[in-house]
Amino acid sequence: xxxxxxxxxxxxxxxxxxxxxxxxxxxxxxxxxxxxxxxxxxxxxxxxxxxxxxxxxxxxxxxxxxxxxxxxxxxxxxxxxxxxxxxxxxxxxxxxxxxxx
Amino acid sequence: xxxxxxxxxxxxxxxxxxxxxxxxxxxxxxxxxxxxxxxxxxxxxxxxxxxxxxxxxxxxxxxxxxxxxxxxxxxxxxxxxxxxxxxxxxxxxxxxxxxxxxxxxxxxxxxxxxxxxxxxxxxxxxxxxxxxxxxxxxxxxxxxxxxxxxxxxxxxxxxxxxxxxxxxxxxxxxxxxxxxxxxxxxxxxxxxxxxxxxxxxxxxxx
Numbered sequence: 001x002x003x004x005x006x007x008x009x010x011x012x013x014x015x016x017x018x019x020x021x022x023x024x025x026x027x028x029x030x031x032x033x034x035x036x037x038x039x040x041x042x043x044x045x046x047x048x049x050x051x052x053x054x055x056x057x058x059x060x061x062x063x064x065x066x067x068x069x070x071x072x073x074x075x076x077x078x079x080x081x082x083x084x085x086x087x088x089x090x091x092x093x094x095x096x097x098x099x100x101x
Numbered sequence: 102x103x104x105x106x107x108x109x110x111x112x113x114x115x116x117x118x119x120x121x122x123x124x125x126x127x128x129x130x131x132x133x134x135x136x137x138x139x140x141x142x143x144x145x146x147x148x149x150x151x152x153x154x155x156x157x158x159x160x161x162x163x164x165x166x167x168x169x170x171x172x173x174x175x176x177x178x179x180x181x182x183x184x185x186x187x188x189x190x191x192x193x194x195x196x197x198x199x200x201x202x203x204x205x206x207x208x209x210x211x212x213x214x215x216x217x218x219x220x221x222x223x224x225x226x227x228x229x230x231x232x233x234x235x236x237x238x239x240x241x242x243x244x245x246x247x248x249x250x251x252x253x254x255x256x257x258x259x260x261x262x263x264x265x266x267x268x269x270x271x272x273x274x275x276x277x278x279x280x281x282x283x284x285x286x287x288x289x290x291x292x293x294x295x296x297x298x299x300x301x302x303x304x305x306x307x
Contacts, residue, residue: 016116032131036131042154050147056243071260072263075263075267079266083270
């Protein structure tokens, strides 16, 4: 009974993350929705590995790598947002439509 | 019951990330999502992952985002006029996505809708626990450090690259002259035994 509840939960978080990533004007909010997406994927992997692979937990091992990559991407994303804010003084995404303003 | 409480908190917080007016709130709500996710992992019996999730996600990721948000003056009121422009196409794509997911989710092993209730839901009996019960940490370490140790070392290199990249990206032009550099060849040419120092001020009597 718990398996499908957690799977639907992770699918819902994934959808909310994609929705927020696509339709957000703020760069920080888009990066935070990306973290939501990675979290939903982690829940999915870990749940499947817990129910079907209790001896080796390969999904759990993969979720460790996803966490590491998410942390690295947060560092680089924050650095990029800082650099963009320093030159343009605003964090709206729809201002970055031209290549060289 | 705990599952329902945690799940509903996750649902509400996930929605509030997108719809929050204040950008600082949209950084604080994922902290709630990560806490509830860790609680869900505790319910599954994965104690190590449930402890790693707050440490990495809240302690490193959310704190980094809070630094970014607090340092910049981000406009508080967001105009949501652009949301309705994407709604027809994105609504169709979202409905197709959910419709495909119902094909996968609504079968015999994972009953969702009451159409599949004639078969009883499968009970999962894990026999590995009854022989010798391994903790989550033991099972992860049994694979990660023996067979997949190269995979374990590669994310450490990726994190090193991310750290260096974050420093390189944010080096401002005015800090170019103030950053102390070392001359490698000069540093290699200095040897302790051949060095004579001349002291011009006496540190005691000044």
